[in-house]
Amino acid sequence: MDAALTPLLLTLKVAAWATLFAGLAGIAAGLLLAKTRFPGRDVVDALLLLPMVMPPTVLGYYLLVAFGRRSALGQWLETHLGIELIFTWQGAVAASAIVGFPLVFKAARTAIEAVDRNLENAGRTLGYGEWTVFTRVTLPLAWRGIVAGAMLAFARAIGEFGATLMVAGNIPGRTQTMSIAIYEAVHAGDDALANTLVLIASVVCVVLLVGASIALRRGQRNVQPL
């Protein structure tokens, strides 16, 4: 059972951290693109969506080049923050976060743009500063869309294979996530382990889906659209 449990727990840990980072960055980028006008905005928008269309292995290769020991960024991270991304589970988090980021960003941007500007203006005339307008009006009204995007990012992180394999590798117990463990079990002819892992992965996905739809319906009751 350990052979199945270890990759599952690792996958959940990686996906949770990746969703957190992708979520924060996605909300910030979505807010920026929804609320500001600046030259080159369309280019930035396209660049931010790039991880969604790029092959995961290509993305993984870029990460490898950007964060490897020989890169300036990788060296800086290691000496100043003690973070090493290559062949570590933190690397898997980075890969999953970047792959999942466009899903949150796109959802957040759409949801924030859909918030009635008059509601934000109402907040302003009631004495709110811009931060309060965001936390009290914009964010609660855009929340459902953002959560839906974050859930997609989480699911995407659980299934992440290509970029993770490139960056974090396949070290059992340390960086071997569920998708990679399944691949290896099948390759090694370990049908029993492969079956167990596939079953777990399927159950986790169904639970996520059902949980998400319940959470969204609850949210709907609290957040009454006009």
Next chain:
Amino acid sequence: MRFDIDIGKAVRAQGRRFDLAVRFAVDTERLALFGASGAGKSLTLQAIAGLLRPDRGRIAVDGDVWFDHARNIHRPPRDRRVGFVFQDYALFPHRTVEQNVAAARMSWYPSRLADDGQRKVASLLDAFGLHDVRRSYPEQLSGGQRQRTALARALAAEPRLLLLDEPFAALDAALRTKLRAELLDIQRRFAVPMILITHDADDLVQCADHVVTLREGRVAEGDAGA
């Protein structure tokens, strides 16, 4: 209350250009901005509220300068202490009637309302006949209740000036007459000066002491006041 308004703003929407150049000086407690739709009434009101920054000119209320292009003064809405009742009321759909009315006085969460704030909200709910629907959401209210909620919410902030954007446009004729009388009563009871904008001549007779007529972004002849 004395209003010294002299503002200019070029607005582009759907490829068309609209030039707002509104100038008037009046001293009144009940001012109406009157004109057809597209005459620039809403833009003028938004500029007074601080929601729109004019390209040039000056806004002073009772000698307080709220906007002065030459001196680079543009006080944000929260520093102007105006109550704004939006045409569609702009009630927060994710908050109950009570939370909407308390919106200006909430710190972070509704439960953190200070005692005097709670008393204020309760007295407003009573005064506006909203006590029984205080736990309802805006979408569950009738048109008249929505307007009362919007008025109560604006007055909870104890504004020095109340701005109303077509307050009766969303209501049917029978309700309109009733609510005009209500508004007048409220304006007197709370002793708060008001500016309302309307395209309905009936509103002027009942609700305004002074009328400024706008036509194609300008004040019509002979209406600019002293």
